[in-house]
Amino acid sequence: MESFSMSLQCLEAGLCGRPLPKDTLHNSSRRTAPATPASRLRLLSAYHQEASQAPRHLHDSAAPRRTSVELKGLCRSLATSASPEAALEQPGTDREQISVVMKFGGSSLASAERIREVASIICSFPEHYPCIVLSAMGKTTNLLLQAGAEALRVAPGGVPSLAPLRTIRELHRRTAAELGMGSREDIEGLLSEVQQLLVGISIMQELTPRAQDSLVSFGERLSTRLFASYLRSQGVATRQHDAFSIGLTTTDDFQNADVLYEDTLPAIKAALTRPPGAPKAIPIVTGFLGRGINTGAITTLGRGGSDLTATVIGAALGVDEVQVWKDVDGVLTSDPRIVREAQPVPLLTFDEATELAFFGATVLHPSAMQPAMQHSSLDVRVKNSYNRKAAGTLISRERDMTDVLMTSIVLKTDVTLLDIVSTRMLGQFGFLAQVFNVFRDNKVSVDVVATSEISVSLTLDPSKIWERDLIEEEIESLTSAFGDFAKVSCTHRVSIISLICNVAKTSRILERVFRVLGQENVNVKMMSQGASKTNISLIVADAEARNVVQALHNEFF
Ligand SMILES: Nc1ncnc2c1ncn2[C@@H]1O[C@H](COP(=O)(O)OP(=O)(O)O)[C@@H](O)[C@H]1O
Numbered sequence: 001m002e003s004f005s006m007s008l009q010c011l012e013a014g015l016c017g018r019p020l021p022k023d024t025l026h027n028s029s030r031r032t033a034p035a036t037p038a039s040r041l042r043l044l045s046a047y048h049q050e051a052s053q054a055p056r057h058l059h060d061s062a063a064p065r066r067t068s069v070e071l072k073g074l075c076r077s078l079a080t081s082a083s084p085e086a087a088l089e090q091p092g093t094d095r096e097q098i099s100v101v102m103k104f105g106g107s108s109l110a111s112a113e114r115i116r117e118v119a120s121i122i123c124s125f126p127e128h129y130p131c132i133v134l135s136a137m138g139k140t141t142n143l144l145l146q147a148g149a150e151a152l153r154v155a156p157g158g159v160p161s162l163a164p165l166r167t168i169r170e171l172h173r174r175t176a177a178e179l180g181m182g183s184r185e186d187i188e189g190l191l192s193e194v195q196q197l198l199v200g201i202s203i204m205q206e207l208t209p210r211a212q213d214s215l216v217s218f219g220e221r222l223s224t225r226l227f228a229s230y231l232r233s234q235g236v237a238t239r240q241h242d243a244f245s246i247g248l249t250t251t252d253d254f255q256n257a258d259v260l261y262e263d264t265l266p267a268i269k270a271a272l273t274r275p276p277g278a279p280k281a282i283p284i285v286t287g288f289l290g291r292g293i294n295t296g297a298i299t300t301l302g303r304g305g306s307d308l309t310a311t312v313i314g315a316a317l318g319v320d321e322v323q324v325w326k327d328v329d330g331v332l333t334s335d336p337r338i339v340r341e342a343q344p345v346p347l348l349t350f351d352e353a354t355e356l357a358f359f360g361a362t363v364l365h366p367s368a369m370q371p372a373m374q375h376s377s378l379d380v381r382v383k384n385s386y387n388r389k390a391a392g393t394l395i396s397r398e399r400d401m402t403d404v405l406m407t408s409i410v411l412k413t414d415v416t417l418l419d420i421v422s423t424r425m426l427g428q429f430g431f432l433a434q435v436f437n438v439f440r441d442n443k444v445s446v447d448v449v450a451t452s453e454i455s456v457s458l459t460l461d462p463s464k465i466w467e468r469d470l471i472e473e474e475i476e477s478l479t480s481a482f483g484d485f486a487k488v489s490c491t492h493r494v495s496i497i498s499l500i501c502n503v504a505k506t507s508r509i510l511e512r513v514f515r516v517l518g519q520e521n522v523n524v525k526m527m528s529q530g531a532s533k534t535n536i537s538l539i540v541a542d543a544e545a546r547n548v549v550q551a552l553h554n555e556f557f
């Protein structure tokens with residue numbers, strides 16, 4: 001254990017480790033000219049080669065459970081290339097301020113074994129002073145949501161034995177024990193607080209969006225305390241922060257709050273900037289959570305919102321790179337659950353990543369690129385915590401599109417399609433404005449739109465509908481809101497297939513797309529080319545969608 005403690009201490013002091021090729025991180029403190037896409041590709045492949053020479057157990061997700069003795073070996077193997085003295089001479093080994101934000105999602109934190117792996121990943125970037133953003137462990141957020149729903153169906157006395165609550169309790173206690181930490185007061189305190197909240201929900205027989213956000217916040221509050229304690233037990237100075245206590249301020253839209261950047265960025269910068277001479281500690285910050293500006297209550301940033309927390313913190317601190325560590329080799333050419341042979345995409349622009357996330361690729365939060373695009377000059381790198389050797393995906397402002405045709409194929413299912421036809425004469429003035437006023441007044445988001453002079457076809461964002469328990473009822477009230485100025489027909493269960501592609505080559509792309517659709521005997525209900533110039537959307541029936549995605553993937557990759 002001592003050796004691992006030492007290595008992590010060295011990491012904290014910026015002394016230890018097998019330095020990765022500096023430029024591969026694209027965030028050295030000595031960054032000079034921005035790397036061109038081609039040079040970044042070369043650097044990515046250099047990193048790939050270098051990393052693949054590391055011991056097998058560093059990247060093999062099937063490797064046996066690592067004991068502390070093995071962990072010692074791992075840290076030693078990371079510290080082979082330089083003596084502390086030599087390492088000191090390298091740039092970035094003695095950072096005064098945070099130089100990188102690293103976010104680890106639930107899948108990277110599913111067990112004690114994964115938590116050890118995350119610690120060793122952090123250890124493998126000795127040239128950086130990291131800020132760590134964590135999601136809840138494994139499926140804890142889903143379990144908390146289930147516990148909330150079940151609390152409404154049981155008497156208060158039945159709450160302590162609710163199955164999801166028991167699973168959460170056991171997971172955190174077992175993990176703490178397996179990490180050698182035994183019973184921890186802070187963890188036990190939060191576990192009893194979450195139980196009290198569930199009892200309250202059961203007594204009130206009410207689960208408001210506000211209470212639900214407080215409820216799910218326990219996932220990240222638990223994981224960050226557990227991880228910070230673990231690193232401390234290994235000799236690394238850490239400081240746990242709840243993002244809502246260090247100034248991450250949002251609107252009061254519970255369950256899907258928007259970050260208020262003017263308030264948030266300076267507050268986070270002040271909270272996480274180390275005063276000169278103060279002892280160094282790695283901040284471990286809750287992802288996903290904020291504080292509502294008017295209510296002062298805990299809010300959440302939408303499912304998968306920890307990616308956004310990471311980029312918000314990165315923008316506040318002015319770092320060059322935010323790394324989001326997942327369970328896949330980067331952003332892939334399609335959802336691997338639909339297309340097994342999907343491949344990593346090495347480079348993406350922020351626009352492409354945003355479209356991809358918005359149209360259904362759950363790998364990134366749809367707003368996560370916003371701080372990078374609007375409030376800083378950072379890049380985002382998607383990496384695999386189960387396979388460090390994989391180069392990952394580098395997301396930046398621009399890339400060379402000369403040779404790009406198709407980048408990724410994304411599927412969003414269970415969408416509702418509305419066809420809205422004017423009942424008035426051709427060329428009716430203000431028809432489109434009237435249509436969109438109805439959506440504004442009903443606060444319903446629209447995904448894909450296609451228009452003619454007297455009709456509009458559009459799809460409704462299923463996540464927004466689901467969050468507000470709309471579905472049938474709300475769609476009915478929405479359609480009646482069109483009154484007598486339009487006739488509305490509604491088709492449920494359609495899918496949006498979004499082709500994230502080089503729209504400058506539309507003719508070549510569509511010629512191949514329609515050939516495939518013809519071969520598959522599939523009829524497209526609607527088509528739209530995004531204003532962002534990175535996306536062509538096709539609307540097809542749900543039942544046909546997965547086959548179409550697979551067939552298009554075969555065609556283009
Ligand atoms: N285009 C895509 N590229 C990569 N992963 C995708 C894509 N579309 C969907 N996914 C899914 O996203 C998952 C990773 O996102 P997520 O589970 O939110 O990670 P984390 O919880 O670690 O932040 C993958 O396991 C994969 O199943």
Ligand SMILES: N[C@@H](CC(=O)OP(=O)(O)O)C(=O)O
Pocket residue numbers: 104105106107135136141142219287288302303304305306307
């Ligand atoms: N725990 C939250 C926030 C999050 O970002 O999670 P993940 O990084 O595991 O997708 C969720 O499940 O939505």
